[in-house]
Amino acid sequence: MSINLQELVDRFGGQLIGDGSIEVTGFAPLDNADSEHITFLTNPRLRHEVGRCKAAALIISPRDNQLVGDLFKGSRIVTKNPYAYFAHAAQLFESFKTVPPIAGIHSSAVVDPSAKVARSATIGPFVTIEAGAEIGENCLIEAGCFIGKNARIGAGCHFFPRVVFLQGCEIGERGVLRPGAVIGCEGFGFANEDGVWVKIPQTGRVIIGSDVQIGANTTVDRGALSDTVIENGVKLDNQIQIGHNCHIGENSAMAGCVGVAGSAIFGKRCTVGGAAMIGGHLTIADGVHITAASVVQSSVTEPGVYSGFYPLAKHAEWEKTAVLTRKLGSMRDRIRELEKTIQSITKTKK
Numbered sequence: 001m002s003i004n005l006q007e008l009v010d011r012f013g014g015q016l017i018g019d020g021s022i023e024v025t026g027f028a029p030l031d032n033a034d035s036e037h038i039t040f041l042t043n044p045r046l047r048h049e050v051g052r053c054k055a056a057a058l059i060i061s062p063r064d065n066q067l068v069g070d071l072f073k074g075s076r077i078v079t080k081n082p083y084a085y086f087a088h089a090a091q092l093f094e095s096f097k098t099v100p101p102i103a104g105i106h107s108s109a110v111v112d113p114s115a116k117v118a119r120s121a122t123i124g125p126f127v128t129i130e131a132g133a134e135i136g137e138n139c140l141i142e143a144g145c146f147i148g149k150n151a152r153i154g155a156g157c158h159f160f161p162r163v164v165f166l167q168g169c170e171i172g173e174r175g176v177l178r179p180g181a182v183i184g185c186e187g188f189g190f191a192n193e194d195g196v197w198v199k200i201p202q203t204g205r206v207i208i209g210s211d212v213q214i215g216a217n218t219t220v221d222r223g224a225l226s227d228t229v230i231e232n233g234v235k236l237d238n239q240i241q242i243g244h245n246c247h248i249g250e251n252s253a254m255a256g257c258v259g260v261a262g263s264a265i266f267g268k269r270c271t272v273g274g275a276a277m278i279g280g281h282l283t284i285a286d287g288v289h290i291t292a293a294s295v296v297q298s299s300v301t302e303p304g305v306y307s308g309f310y311p312l313a314k315h316a317e318w319e320k321t322a323v324l325t326r327k328l329g330s331m332r333d334r335i336r337e338l339e340k341t342i343q344s345i346t347k348t349k350k
Helices: 005-012 044-052 062-071 082-097 315-326 328-349
Strands: 015-017 037-040 057-060 075-078 182-185 190-193 196-199 206-208 219-221 228-230 288-290 304-306
Touching: 005 015, 005 075, 005 082, 037 082, 044 062, 057 062, 057 082, 062 075, 182 206, 206 219, 219 228, 315 328
Parallel strands: 037 057, 057 075, 182 219, 206 228, 288 304
Antiparallel strands: 015 075, 190 196
């Protein structure tokens, strides 16, 4: 299917420059688009490609439109956030290709008689739904998923194949769990008694808000006593570990392979780059952005961008290095003052 540019602007806003009747069938990159496509510019380093682009339309920011917009031969949609505009429009194009699921329970699914499954929900092959679980309206639970006892799944959720959603866990509306995600596994809790590890029962739950997406093979552990909480709008990439009793604030996002140790608390609108490690029992303020592969070992109390790690060393040596590193700024200033003093003395002697 196709859609004309005026319809896009009517749906998503923006300033249309050019012919609104032009039909587009989908997106393509700047360097590969043709007359059926719409594309977008967000990276300043790609401005040089605008003049060569053959797309029917270009989504562009006001600043880039002033700088290079006139080089583009097609129509333009000017908007303050081209990347977000692309995301909304791409969802629309994707919906054209989506075949609506057929409501009902597959004959191979195993559903406990006490479970409540909405009539509009779709339950795929070999799904298991245990006693007391509730599946909301228009949910899609794909092949091989496991829904534990007394679990609650809100309306419009989509569980991809082989999702495990264990007992007592809850998720709000429009959640998306990618293949292999495990929600509500026991947290890693042990007490050491004379060198022997004694298991601590994990009796909490995982409570997930609405509009949350969790990537493939990501694990969110249940709480030990209280619950692990994932607030509304959180986005977790693939292969992330969220430890027990963590609390991830609203509209935060984490890239692949992040590890968050137990009882860490994140504020709202935080981001964490790939493979970053977050220590346990820390508090991260609202609006904190942690770059990829960073290691966070103490609480962050102010918003901003944070980076850093140290090579592995004996702990006492590592602590000394950390102290010295923090003093480098003042040491530099003292060295400069010493250099000025030496230069002054040298001139005086001459």
